[in-house]
Amino acid sequence: MKKIPLPAIERLSNIYGLLEKLEKSGIKTVSSTQIGKNINATNATVRKDISYLSMPNVAGRDYDIAKLKKYIGQDLKLFQPRKACLIGLGRIGTAILAYEGFKEEGFEIAAGFDVSLNKIEMIVSQVSLHLIHELESIIGSKGIEIGIICTPPEAAQDIANKLVRAKIKGIINCTTAMVSVPEEVIIRNIDYTGYLRIVSALISQKK
Amino acid sequence: MKKIPLPAIERLSNIYGLLEKLEKSGIKTVSSTQIGKNINATNATVRKDISYLSMPNVAGRDYDIAKLKKYIGQDLKLFQPRKACLIGLGRIGTAILAYEGFKEEGFEIAAGFDVSLNKIEMIVSQVSLHLIHELESIIGSKGIEIGIICTPPEAAQDIANKLVRAKIKGIINCTTAMVSVPEEVIIRNIDYTGYLRIVSALISQKK
DNA sequence: GATTGTGAAGAACTTCACAGCC
DNA sequence: GGCTGTGAAGTTCTTCACAATC
Numbered sequence: 001m002k003k004i005p006l007p008a009i010e011r012l013s014n015i016y017g018l019l020e021k022l023e024k025s026g027i028k029t030v031s032s033t034q035i036g037k038n039i040n041a042t043n044a045t046v047r048k049d050i051s052y053l054s055m056p057n058v059a060g061r062d063y064d065i066a067k068l069k070k071y072i073g074q075d076l077k078l079f080q081p082r083k084a085c086l087i088g089l090g091r092i093g094t095a096i097l098a099y100e101g102f103k104e105e106g107f108e109i110a111a112g113f114d115v116s117l118n119k120i121e122m123i124v125s126q127v128s129l130h131l132i133h134e135l136e137s138i139i140g141s142k143g144i145e146i147g148i149i150c151t152p153p154e155a156a157q158d159i160a161n162k163l164v165r166a167k168i169k170g171i172i173n174c175t176t177a178m179v180s181v182p183e184e185v186i187i188r189n190i191d192y193t194g195y196l197r198i199v200s201a202l203i204s205q206k207k
Numbered sequence: 208m209k210k211i212p213l214p215a216i217e218r219l220s221n222i223y224g225l226l227e228k229l230e231k232s233g234i235k236t237v238s239s240t241q242i243g244k245n246i247n248a249t250n251a252t253v254r255k256d257i258s259y260l261s262m263p264n265v266a267g268r269d270y271d272i273a274k275l276k277k278y279i280g281q282d283l284k285l286f287q288p289r290k291a292c293l294i295g296l297g298r299i300g301t302a303i304l305a306y307e308g309f310k311e312e313g314f315e316i317a318a319g320f321d322v323s324l325n326k327i328e329m330i331v332s333q334v335s336l337h338l339i340h341e342l343e344s345i346i347g348s349k350g351i352e353i354g355i356i357c358t359p360p361e362a363a364q365d366i367a368n369k370l371v372r373a374k375i376k377g378i379i380n381c382t383t384a385m386v387s388v389p390e391e392v393i394i395r396n397i398d399y400t401g402y403l404r405i406v407s408a409l410i411s412q413k414k
Numbered sequence: 415g416a417t418t419g420t421g422a423a424g425a426a427c428t429t430c431a432c433a434g435c436c
Numbered sequence: 437g438g439c440t441g442t443g444a445a446g447t448t449c450t451t452c453a454c455a456a457t458c
Binding site for chain 1: 211213216217219220221223224225228244245246247283284285287289291298299301302303305306308309312314352353355360376377378379383384385387388393394395396397398399400401402403404405406407408409410411412
């Protein structure tokens with residue numbers, strides 16, 4: 001299998017999510033153009049992305065949704081269950097904690113952390129909650145691979161450093177702070193202010 | 208001023224956020240390498256990005272933070288105040304509603320919408336809250352340019368269509384559903400499951 | 415030594431265009 | 437007509453490399 005370009009991986013991940021929804025609504029096949037409309041890409045890009053997969057396909061016919069989904073999942077190794085932990089149990093943190101949708105995707109929030117003992121005792125959750133100082137040991141013992149940072153921005157870099165020391169493989173940073181990590185750690189930022197800024201800048205550029 | 212590449216705009220938006228933080232901590236100057244470390248880019252990329260700005264600069268000396276910030280803000284038109292509205296007042300929606308940090312960036316959440324009259328009456332907020340059917344008229348009358356969708360995923364496309372009809376300029380989609388919009392509308396997705404999937408796929412690719 | 419600025423080279427990604435298939 | 441698959445072309449973005457400055 002050829003190396004899949006990074007943007008293609010992101011799109012294929014999105015296509016996977018789309019296929020799940022189509023499948024639930026009972027649709028069996030889909031064209032590259034239809035997929036493109038949904039993920040905001042051209043049909044050529046969609047076909048090229050799919051061509052990176054090891055999927056055999058008959059040209060001239062729409063994609064079989066179940067099959068395409070299987071190959072994306074397989075080649076991107078999306079089926080591999082992964083454990084994540086949540087650091088910071090404020091509004092966003094607890095909203096994520098309460099979200100039920102991860103499990104069916106193979107993700108498990110395996111632990112939550114906060115500096116406040118009070119919060120840890122008050123919050124009702126299936127997930128086991130701990131004080132920050134236990135972060136490194138629990139990541140190791142539970143085999144957690146992804147950390148989701150939802151702390152106040154001031155604490156983000158410090159938490160990221162701790163996660164890196166604990167040999168985390170990926171970080172999703174939900175704070176407004178930019179966080180730097182070694183090259184081998186995957187990082188994505190989810191920052192509402194940042195997105196507003198980017199969308200705003202792009203709106204201005206359009207004119 | 209040359210056309211700024213899209214990825215450069217995104218990075219410059221991030222650099223802007225970084226500079227704000229550095230400024231607050233009292234630092235006056237910064238190098239391209241330092242910036243790069245913080246936004247996970249190379250120093251050459253940072254310098255190239257900055258070179259797209261109309262900023263005059265003396266080579267050989269670190270960037271003056273206040274000046275750089277001014278030029279990014281000016282050239283990307285980040286100072287332009289913009290109004291956004293929030294659709295869907297569930298956990299994430301209300302968390303965003305309660306967030307205080309937008310104002311100092313020039314963003315205003317000018318209205319909130321939900322299908323539930325109950326929610327609209329119960330939620331305590333400075334922001335004026337309305338039923339969905341008022342969406343189009345209020346966007347028009349208030350001059351709202353950005354819509355933040357926080358509804359259940361099933362409703363996302365429908366809301367997006369309404370926003371497009373109301374001539375929205377940008378959408379931030381915080382649902383797990385992929386949403387399609389005409390090319391002229393800027394759209395960014397914030398989907399935690401999607402990010403987990405992408406990070407997971409990238410972790411697998413690394414090996 | 416440090417730094418920036420930038421044309422040129424290189425790499426990465428997207429689109430085209432058309433053969434082949436239904 | 438529809439569709440996919442894919443090498444080639446085109447475009448966009450990143451990195452290099454080095455002059456210039458401090």
